[in-house]
Amino acid sequence: MVNVLKATERTSDRRSQLRELREQGGIPAIIYGYKTDNTPISIDSGEFIKTMREVGRNGVISLDVEGKKLNVVLHEYQEDPIKKEVIHADFLAVDMSQEIEANVRVELSGDAEGVRDGGVLQQILHEVVVTAKPDEIPEAISVDISGLGIGETISIGEIRGNYSITINHEDDETIATILAPRVEAEEGTEPSEAESEETGAEEE
Missing domain, CATH: 2.170.120.20 (Ribosomal protein L25, C-terminal domain)
Structure with missing residues (x-):
């Protein structure tokens, strides 16, 4: 059974609107690939995380874009280095009969x-x-x-x-x-000539 993830088309890539989308719990994304024009979309962050946990990193997802369903795989994603949250996702539309x-x-x-x-x-x-x-x-x-x-x-x-x-x-x-295991210096090894001279100088 293919997991379904709902998506909504978006019309703007303005930073202010992308920031607002993320603040509201969404993730900006894009679809491209098999019989698909490059289409900017948004998905719910919680639903995305839940879906990826269920299908795995390479699993096939049925992406429902306002009623139009496409078989996709997560191609790439960007993550906030501090918050460790996904901030953008790329979905590749696939033909299930063709290898990728x-x-x-x-x-x-x-x-x-x-x-x-x-x-x-x-x-x-x-x-x-x-x-x-x-x-x-x-x-x-x-x-x-x-x-x-x-x-x-x-x-x-x-x-x-x-x-x-x-x-x-x-x-x-x-x-x-x-x-091979690293060779450790054996305990009780005789000090080198230089070490002996340094010890003698310190004692004097």
Whole structure:
């Protein structure tokens, strides 16, 4: 079931009116894409947040613009750096039968052997670009790292077969690796010659 989000067309991009819209709990937005002219709209902030929680970052939304419904995905958004509130949103109208590109976050799962042995996990790729039909784009790609030992890596080529979507990265691109533990200085190590001379000078 596709979630419905109501929208209203707006006729002005004047700063004063955009500020007033936000103060009243709205978000200025725009629609473009499949069989759609660039159309400025406004949406309710609370309804937008509720919808995105339900469908996820890459979910398909039925955008109801004053009675006209369009299948859209959230393409981009702008956020206030201080309040952490969405202040503008771009919706891409999509043809459900045609593939599109989307950014999908990478989630690591499992307890890596190398970490248990003292290694340090380093995630290189936090997001991948995929191509798929709008309703087949996953919210996240899960990568099992439980078998990784110290000095080992997992790459795109090792997970590609787990998904029917196209992952637009080279096979040898590293997703995560286990680094060797840092060598700490042993306690009780003999002081260097320079340190011994400094200590002697201080005592004199």
